[in-house]
Amino acid sequence: MATMVESWLRLAAIPRLGAKSLGKLLSSYPPHKLLTLTDDELQAAGLKPEQLHAFRHPDERMIENCLAWEDAPDKHILTLADPRYPYLLKHIPSAPPLLFVEGNADALSSPQIAIVGSRHASSDGLSLAHEFAYQLVRHELTVTSGLALGIDGRAHRGALDGKGKTIAVLGSGLDKIYPFRHKALARDISASGGALVSELWPWSPPKPAFFPKRNRIISGLSTGVLVVEAAMKSGSLITARLALEQGRDVFALPGTVNNPYAKGSNGLIKQGAFLVESVDDILEQVGTLAGCAINHQLDVTQAQVLQEELPFPELLANVGNEARCVDVLAELCDQPVHEIMMQLLELELQGLVTAVPGGYIRTRRG
Known part of the structure; x- marks a missing residue:
């Protein structure tokens, strides 16, 4: 019988399984329940024949390597069902089913500001990235970025110099740090209360297609995104667009008209991004979503305290x-179906959940 994490690894290994199909599967069955279904049931749930074959016949060595990787100190595999999975990221449209984390997994649920920008930044841009990161961590915000050369690296270093936490989201596996010259920086991040994060298998080399995908994680983890310097066509603008789609705030530092690496950030300001001159401009704006992140930090004890006055908090x-x-709820709560049905009835009578086609959802009061 596969363990919970093994079941998720098998699910994540299915090729070309998009967010919509994954959501359809998970709304009906938890991953380990999928193993008990017939081929016809799995195809009815949305798996194509080649995906079904991959699920039935996974690369067992790959799964064993992942589990062995997790056994090492300070290494974690977070699934969507894990209570440590970051709340804000979990609610974006294409939340990754698995996160490989090295370092402090709880840091992923701290209030975060992403700092992104050009790999070919000016000396002023580099200095500003360092200073803003330094000041943000002094206000107990975590700085998130992509470990790239230029603005990303200086933002991570500024957070570390400010004795705060920083999170690096990689476009490679965590055993293939990229760029290689930031290997020492990555080590410092994970050793200083921060974390390295990737949705890719630990041994995955960097590929161009991985970096735009990782940008949705940078913005999804964060309450807002600060663009320091960005050219008109850059990954930083992709991150800003994703942030807007996810309901995050976008901030930009204005640059001189003669700086080609400021045209993108200046363009964002023209389109409505918040013009930032000091850290206070960010702090005034991000309070609500930062509070949401704080209230949903992945400290299980805190979550229990927040819900202790509500009936059946686990359900x-x-x-x-x-x-x-x-x-599915019975599986997740490890309780008999009839017990869950009785609890749902009481929650529904109290207006905390409501029955809809396909199951139950939580009401605003809940």
Whole structure:
């Protein structure tokens, strides 16, 4: 019988399984339940024949290597069902089913500001990235970036110099640090209360296609994104666009008209991004979403305290904004179906959940 993490690894290994298909699968069955279904049931749930074959016949050595990787100190595999999975990231449209984390996994649930910008930044841009990161961590915010050369690296270093936490989201596996010259920086990040994060298998080399995808994680983890310097066509603008789609604030530092690496950030300001001159401009704006991140930090004890006055807190914690059927809730709570049905009835009578096609969702009052 596969363990919970093994089941998620098998699911994540299915080729070309998009967010919509994954969501359809998970709304009906938890991953380890999928193993008990017939081929016809799996195809009815959305798997194509080649995906079904990959799920039935996974690369067992790859899964064993992942589990062995997790056994090492300070290494974690977080699934969407893990209570440590960061709340803000979990609620973006294409949340990764797995996160490989090295360092402090709880840092992923701290209030974060992403700092992104050009790999070919000016000396002023580099200095500003360092200074803003330094000041943000002094206000107990975590700085998130992509470990790239230029603005990213200086933002990470500024956070470390400010004795704060910083998170690096990689476009490679965590055993293939890229760029290689930031290997020491990556080590300092994970050793100083921060974390390295990737959705890729630990041994995955960097590829151009991975970097735009990792940008959605940078913005998804964060309450806002600060663009320091960016050319008109850059990954930083992709991150800013994703941030807007995810309901995050976008901030930009204005640059001189003669700086080609400021045209993108200046363009963002023209389009409505917040013009930033000091850290106070950011702090005034991010309070609400930062508070949301604080209230949903992945400290399980704190979550229990927040919900202790509500009935059946474990069940309530597993009912979200997307419908979940009774069988799935019973599996997640490790309780008999009839017990879950009785609890759902009481929660529904109190107006905390409501029945919808496909299962139950949580009401605003809940």
